[in-house]
Amino acid sequence: MKVSGKIIVVTGAGSGMGRELTIQLVKKGARVAMVDIHPEALEQTAELAGRDKVSLHVVNITDRATVELLPEQVKSIHGNVDGLINNAGIIQPFVDVKDLDYAVIERVMNVNFYGTLYMTKAFLPDLLKRPEAHIANVSSMGGFIPFPGQTFYSASKAAVKILTEGLYSELKGTNVGVTVIHPGAVNTNIMKNSVLNSPASVASSKGAQKILSAEKAATIMIDGIEQNKFRVLVGKDATMLDILYRFNPKMAVDLIVKKMKNMVR
Template sequence: MKVKDKVFVVTGAGSGMGRELSIQLVRKGAQVALVDINRKGIQETAVQAGIERVSFHEVDITDRNSVHYLPSQVLSQLGEVDGLINNAGIIQPFLDVKGLDYAVIEKVMNVNFYGTLYMTKAFLPELLKRPEAHIANVSSMGGFIPFPGQTVYSASKAAVKILTEGLYSELKGTNVGVTVIHPGAVNTNIMKNSDLKTASTNSEAGSKILSAEKAAALMIDGIERNKFRVLVGKDATLLDMLYRFNPKMAVDLIVKKMKKRSE
């Protein structure tokens, strides 16, 4: 589905990847409903994207009642909805499961999985009314391969992966296309948005981090090509290949690399 002249809803639009997705969608001729819990952030995105091409909505996507009323708010301002990009997400503190508080576990699952589910269920009836429409859910390379210290985050993103693939199977033959997106390391402020201290990176790791601008372009291209699955970044692509070839070897490699980096 070409994005020109379409209306998209983007979550997490107040910063990082969501902001870049919104800006690029507008540049390609779309209108965008900016959704974020941070009102100041979405106002800044609106200015950068073009205030005349967007609407902004301060919404906590983990609040099912608030999400339920969001479609009518978007429709009243933009007239219709053709696409939904569930981009909002947070990571967990870098701790093993045994060290995580239940409150943290619930927050990660609520934002990453339930937020995606609530948005999808709220907007799907409207998307099914359109001549063509699209849902793109942002998982992670952590959604298909685990990282020590991010197990709950990975579990939440694996849930997004299966939810999205299930939606694809249920909506096959309808007007709604479905794409699951697996970004690798991308230069965004997800650490800050997750209330975590910014982690230092060595030059080797930094050189592999993809810019948000490039990552967003790959995501939008995947939507326009109606791709089932989009891997964003060389790290995601290589780990996907290795995991398919030998899952245990891939996990052992991740453990070894992360232990070496923490020394």
């Protein structure tokens, strides 16, 4: 689906990839309904993207009742919606399963999986009425390979992966295209927005020069949507780990464990 002239909803639009997605979609001729829980961040994105091309929606995507009201709110401003990019997500503190509090686990699953599910179910009936439409859900390379200390983040993103692939199978032959996106390391505010402050998260900044920019990641994502790709890998790390995991899952996981241990030394 070409994005020019389309109305597209983007979650997590206040910062990082969501902000870059909004800016680039507007540059390509789309109008964007920006969804985020942080009003100040939405205001900043609106200034960068162009206020006449966007609308601001302060929404907690884990609140199903609020999400279910969103389609009519967006349509009242823009008209019919043509696309949905479920980008919003959080990571967990770098804590092992045995030590992680249930409240944190539930928050990660609620934002990453249920938020994506609620948004998808809310907008899908209207998308099916459009001449052409698209749903793109952002999983992660953690959605196909686990990282120690991020088990529930990976589990939530694996759920997004299967949800999206299941949607593809159900919607094949309809007017709605479906894409699952697996970003690798991208320079965003996900740690800050996830309320993290751990040695491992600080250590990860040592490799910041190797991290893909949010601008480049957004370009790859939009290109994948316009080409109606089934699956989009964002970054050399995601591509390399995908190949390795397919070849030898145990070897891939062992490599990740070794790399993570070296990061926190």
